[in-house]
Amino acid sequence: MGLLNTTPKKTTEEITEVEIDIIENILSHVMDPEIEIDIVNLGLIYELDYDGKKTVDVEMTLSTPACPLSDAIVASVKESIKQKYEDFKVNVKLVFEPQWHAGMITEAGKLMLGM
Amino acid sequence: MNGLQTANAPSSKIVVPHFIAGGISFLVVALLLALSTPELVGTYYDNKLIAITHIAILGWASMMVFGALYQLIPVVYETSLYSEKLGQVTFWLFAISILALSYSFWVASFTNLLIYSSILMFFSLLLFIINLHLTYRKTKKPNIQSKFINTGIYWLAATELLGTLIALNFKYNFLTDIHLHYLKIHAHLGLVGWFLLLIIGAASILIPMFMISHKLNEKKLSYAYYFINIGLLALSLDWLFLQSKIGVYIYWLIIGVGILFFLSYVKDAYTGRLRRKLDVGLKYTVISVIVLIVPLITALYLLLTNDTTPFISRLGTFYGFSIIFGVISMLIFGQTYKTLPFIIWLDRYQNYVGKYKTPLPRELYSEKLADYQYYGYLIAVFLLSIGILIKQSIILQTGSILLIIVALLNFINILLMVLHKTKVEELPKYK
Numbered sequence: 001m002g003l004l005n006t007t008p009k010k011t012t013e014e015i016t017e018v019e020i021d022i023i024e025n026i027l028s029h030v031m032d033p034e035i036e037i038d039i040v041n042l043g044l045i046y047e048l049d050y051d052g053k054k055t056v057d058v059e060m061t062l063s064t065p066a067c068p069l070s071d072a073i074v075a076s077v078k079e080s081i082k083q084k085y086e087d088f089k090v091n092v093k094l095v096f097e098p099q100w101h102a103g104m105i106t107e108a109g110k111l112m113l114g115m
Numbered sequence: 116m117n118g119l120q121t122a123n124a125p126s127s128k129i130v131v132p133h134f135i136a137g138g139i140s141f142l143v144v145a146l147l148l149a150l151s152t153p154e155l156v157g158t159y160y161d162n163k164l165i166a167i168t169h170i171a172i173l174g175w176a177s178m179m180v181f182g183a184l185y186q187l188i189p190v191v192y193e194t195s196l197y198s199e200k201l202g203q204v205t206f207w208l209f210a211i212s213i214l215a216l217s218y219s220f221w222v223a224s225f226t227n228l229l230i231y232s233s234i235l236m237f238f239s240l241l242l243f244i245i246n247l248h249l250t251y252r253k254t255k256k257p258n259i260q261s262k263f264i265n266t267g268i269y270w271l272a273a274t275e276l277l278g279t280l281i282a283l284n285f286k287y288n289f290l291t292d293i294h295l296h297y298l299k300i301h302a303h304l305g306l307v308g309w310f311l312l313l314i315i316g317a318a319s320i321l322i323p324m325f326m327i328s329h330k331l332n333e334k335k336l337s338y339a340y341y342f343i344n345i346g347l348l349a350l351s352l353d354w355l356f357l358q359s360k361i362g363v364y365i366y367w368l369i370i371g372v373g374i375l376f377f378l379s380y381v382k383d384a385y386t387g388r389l390r391r392k393l394d395v396g397l398k399y400t401v402i403s404v405i406v407l408i409v410p411l412i413t414a415l416y417l418l419l420t421n422d423t424t425p426f427i428s429r430l431g432t433f434y435g436f437s438i439i440f441g442v443i444s445m446l447i448f449g450q451t452y453k454t455l456p457f458i459i460w461l462d463r464y465q466n467y468v469g470k471y472k473t474p475l476p477r478e479l480y481s482e483k484l485a486d487y488q489y490y491g492y493l494i495a496v497f498l499l500s501i502g503i504l505i506k507q508s509i510i511l512q513t514g515s516i517l518l519i520i521v522a523l524l525n526f527i528n529i530l531l532m533v534l535h536k537t538k539v540e541e542l543p544k545y546k
Binding site for chain 1: 124186189190323325327329389390391392457460461464465468469470475476477542
């Protein structure tokens with residue numbers, strides 16, 4: 001089987017991109033329990049980085065700084081990534097600048113909100 | 116705000132008993148109202164009506180508000196509650212005081228049991244006030260919402276102090292004016308000072324948060340804060356020491372302008388909201404805010420009229436009814452559906468999030484029952500209002516039976532939430 005595998009080897013950068021796509025897909029299953037839309041379509045993820053060495057950095061916000069569920073959402077981000085990548089380190093940084101606004105919601109998210 | 120308030124969240128052991136006791140109290144209020152329909156069209160200071168009012172205000176509304184406040188404090192004050200233990204002691208002392216106080220009104224034991232139960236109530240509320248005040252002192256950056264809530268707590272202290280003095284006066288007779296005069300001040304300190312400020316403080320956080328509204332003009336809230344407090348302070352001092360004829364109109368206007376600033380703030384949140392579809396909790400909330408206009412107009416009519424007809428007396432009852440059932444209870448029902456599911460959800464599922472598929476907070480109660488309860492409550496309040504105003508017992512009886520059904524539906528949904536058992540499913544596998 002291995003001898004017949006003609007797929008060219010991926011570069012480190014390509015692997016990182018693939019991992020980021022997978023991680024983004026994982027995060028698109030993390031729901032904001034109140035708004036009932038996933039955090040990717042809500043536009044809550046500001047930055048997503050994977051260093052290729054098992055460390056993921058997520059910079060994200062919340063729809064309101066007063067959100068009483070913030071810890072639960074952050075825990076959900078970390079745990080859902082660790083479900084697939086058990087030995088990864090996930091750093092989540094909550095930021096409120098720039099302040100989240102409606103323009104950050106994706107088209108799919110707007111449809112879900114009935115906007 | 117730092118967005119990490121869950122770490123400051125109180126244990127559900129302190130919050131949940133308040134919601135259960137509140138649900139039971141509303142059921143008791145509905146049953147007693149059904150038994151007291153003749154008193155509803157009599158004088159508003161009837162001892163049974165006063166008993167029901169105190170169960171509604173203390174057992175139902177304040178109990179629910181205390182529970183919600185313990186949960187909301189970390190969000191508004193950005194710090195944890197000063198003492199959870201003190202909160203637990205307060206709960207039991209408060210519950211016993213409500214039973215004793217309401218019973219003493221119901222059996223008209225004004226010179227005996229009422230004295231002791233009022234003193235007990237005074238101390239239980241004092242513990243609550245101390246706990247919240249010490250929590251407020253821990254907050255680093257007081258905001259307009261925390262100012263509303265904290266000032267509301269001072270008004271609660273004033274309300275309770277006057278209430279205890281009225282109770283003591285039944286036996287020792289040291290106050291210079293008639294009881295009804297002080298009862299009027301006591302009621303306004305409680306309804307405007309405690310509840311209205313609290314409602315504005317809590318609603319101005321929760322409404323934009325749940326409707327997803329941004330960039331609201333908080334200056335409107337500041338104006339509302341100063342207008343309402345100055346108006347109420349002037350009104351109380353005037354009633355206590357001057358009893359001027361013209362002053363009350365000016366104070367009514369000042370308080371009214373304050374309320375209009377708040378309504379304008381809510382209107383901005385409503386029109387600028389991202390969440391177009393309102394769930395049952397938000398529907399109650401919007402209606403309760405609109406209904407605020409009803410007691411405001413009724414108060415003006417009562418001020419302008421010199422009549423002492425039975426209709427005017429019933430209008431006085433309707434005035435109190437519209438505040439307690441049209442505004443306060445409406446908002447509490449709404450906010451119960453917006454807070455209790457999250458409190459229970461956090462308690463049951465915060466260790467499972469991300470690892471398993473968890474239900475959504477709204478799936479912890481029956482949405483169908485909540486809808487029936489919502490429409491039933493609107494009809495019940497409408498029927499009881501009409502019944503009081505036109506003195507029609509069949510309408511009052513129908514309304515009060517409907518209110519019992521509403522109270523049962525409310526209690527069933529509270530039980531569904533607090534008795535919810537953790538249920539999780541495996542997450543889909545990512546490839």
